Amino acid sequence: xxxxxxxxxxxxxxxxxxxxxxxxxxxxxxxxxxxxxxxxxxxxxxxxxxxxxxxxxxxxxxxxxxxxxxxxxxxxxxxxxxxxxxxxxxxxxxxxxxxxxxxxxxxxxxxxxxxxxxx
Amino acid sequence: xxxxxxxxxxxxxxxxxxxxxxxxxxxxxxxxxxxxxxxxxxxxxxxxxxxxxxxxxxxxxxxxxxxxxxxxxxxxxxxxxxxxxxxxxxxxxxxxxxxxxxxxxxxxxxxx
Numbered sequence: 092x093x094x095x096x097x098x099x100x101x102x103x104x105x106x107x108x109x110x111x112x113x114x115x116x117x118x119x120x121x122x123x124x125x126x127x128x129x130x131x132x133x134x135x136x137x138x139x140x141x142x143x144x145x146x147x148x149x150x151x152x153x154x155x156x157x158x159x160x161x162x163x164x165x166x167x168x169x170x171x172x173x174x175x176x177x178x179x180x181x182x183x184x185x186x187x188x189x190x191x192x193x194x195x196x197x198x199x200x201x202x203x204x205x206x207x208x209x210x
Numbered sequence: 211x212x213x214x215x216x217x218x219x220x221x222x223x224x225x226x227x228x229x230x231x232x233x234x235x236x237x238x239x240x241x242x243x244x245x246x247x248x249x250x251x252x253x254x255x256x257x258x259x260x261x262x263x264x265x266x267x268x269x270x271x272x273x274x275x276x277x278x279x280x281x282x283x284x285x286x287x288x289x290x291x292x293x294x295x296x297x298x299x300x301x302x303x304x305x306x307x308x309x310x311x312x313x314x315x316x317x318x319x320x321x322x
Contacts, residue, residue: 126311135300135315136313137313138310141311150309151310152310190306194245194264195245195249195265195306195307196264196270197259198261198270200259201258203258
């Protein structure tokens, strides 16, 4: 059974930092692109970032470029999202999702970890 | 960026009746490899998104056959043939043809 477990969320002041983690199990983690998608309270879904299976290809949405960094450690079946210079508008539930590139979809999602940016 | 526009944003439906959601993209979703990477996701209250349909019309494993997807180019539709109580939630279309991946605003399906 595929499982994705996010952690690392919390309350942080504007300008602060957090590191989110997502551990995958039940599949060959090193073979898949992984992504982060966020959802602000009461709002829709927003793709944040993706990293290819080997880590060589990385993409970000414009609003987080230069502030967020995605990385992965395939030996630990883990993908990370480093969040720096946080703003109030980054407050959201951050989901980790496994991407099936051959058919271009996200078949599996974690339960999410909540990031709240507030003073 | 490709903008995904869904209509309606809210759809009150009687149990057992059909529902239809439209999704329009600001540019063609046909990839250079010939595929169209348009998927539909369902998000029940308090739950993460769940994949229903991928590549326009392919039902994901375990998805009931009352859900169907259709369309091409820039216009796509999700249909629920007979709405059941468990179908309540928000439905999103999503394109993976181009970065950044983008989602529609979401359509809330509720029971009348």
